[in-house]
Amino acid sequence: MLRVAVGRMASAVPLILLITLGTFVLGQLMPGDPAYAVAGPDASSEEVAQVRRDLNLEDPPPVRYVRWLGDAFRGDLGVSAATRRPVADELGRRWPVTASLGIAALTLSLALGIPIGIAQGLRPGSWLDRALLALVSVGLAAPAFWLATMLVYLLAVERRWLPARGYVPFGDSPDEWARHILMPALARAVVGGAEIARQLRASLVGVMQQDHIRAAAARGLSPRVVVGKHALRNASLPVLTIVGLRIGQLLAGAVVVEEIFELHGLGSYALDAILNQDFVVVQGVVLVTAVVVVATNLLVDILYYWANPKARPA
């Protein structure tokens, strides 16, 4: 198991390098001169030249990429051209917002998806299965930005139950944190819940037809034990993959929801950077996402091997 983990980690490093290198190369194609952006619109040509020297923009691109990589390794991701604040500080400050949103959304998707998937998987073809199938299909097709905006109208405008925007740290007030995070998390959880339900249903239908489940039922074990102890354990493995994918979507999915609810997390940071063509920030956000994705894949793999010894490489 340890060998597997180390091997996977070793193969993850080139992947992260390749992703950051790809972004850097794309960044070279970007229109505009970053030195002008940093120096501001009123800067004289001497000031721009000074900035260019300060940021080492005169060096050839390969040198700059290697220097960026070295700095990143030491936790320095450069300075934003738009706000002139260190990217690493800003990422650290905004991280809890996006993590809160991600954890709440994942919890809600599991709470929605697991019961629906089980209800469907145990009686495939029944009227309940068909009704839930329709619900899940709509969940997969409804865009998060539409659900979010409709939730704002229904729960914050029509009924003033929940705040329409903003974020309160958990440490300040757990109640207010929950009230502020519930709607954004729900808007994201619908797709996740639908994906989990669909996967769980499909794998449960397959598992329930297997011999060992039929044998367990034939031995007279109660349905609760057969499903809870034998079937769900096997059927939950593919669901793990979906959960891993959802965690990988942590940042991508946060962008639109953070924009609607005015949450100042990593998603809104990424969007501002993209709209301002703030390349240093884009590069930093890409790095963080790549690390999250790779770490999640690693974790999912390890859990997979732990839960299913047959999947372990010999």
Added chain:
Amino acid sequence: MSDSYLRRTVARLVRRPAAVVGLAVVAAFGLAGLLAPVISPYGLEEATSEFRAGPSQDHWLGTDMIGKDTFSQLLYGLRTSLWASLVAVTLAVVAGTAIGLCSGYFGGRTDQVLMRMVDAVLSFPGLLTAMVVVGLLGPSVLNAMIGLSVAFMPLFARLVRGQTLAVRQESYVEAALVVGSGPGRIIRRHVLPNVAPPLVVQASMTFGFALLAEGTLAFLGLSVQPPETSLGSLLRRGFGAVNDTPRLVLVPGLAITVLTLAFNAVADGLRDAMARGDADRVEGRL
């Protein structure tokens, strides 16, 4: 794809109510988008003097806060959204197929280098890939389409590579090589016909994603720029007036959802209809 295979696929497809309804919805929306400049009662930039009017004879879906007819806006939005998704998926299929064919047919170094790059893109969340590409190239509907095709391309490259590898092992390909057929002929005659069915299924499945993703990019202002409109940007403008005219959010959102639902139903139907062997198994989606 032989004639009998095609006939069987169509016969299986029309036996699925969800797929048939989906196909009808896609056709209706597609036609409405295609004919938007002809059939829409008001022009794209035409403002009337009625602000935030409710649905009426003159304005089937009412008007927005600057007096634009919502039904006309919806038709134009549909046009852009469908066009953008179609171009994005087509670009992804063409680029992915080219990469997959090279990788699978020539193998070796070519394969290793191409697949490393494909896997790097694949490991990254698709929407974020598209956003980063748009960020680097600048927001516009063309760049949004390019960004989305970059995000979708790895799916097709992987699929085509796998199929190509499998076909390359077949004895009829060896026979073709023996009689002196070149790569072009072998790819055209033997590889592409085998790759086509799964490629069609994957492309149809990607369409729903493309529609949702383009909607998201447009909502964020990363796709079409005013006065052009797509379903996502229409919804964004409606959100500004959600307090008193929720209809402006409800209508475009419903359109995206129904259209995506229809595309997914067609894709699922195609997948099952094109599957070799018995297709009548329990469904995972509508």
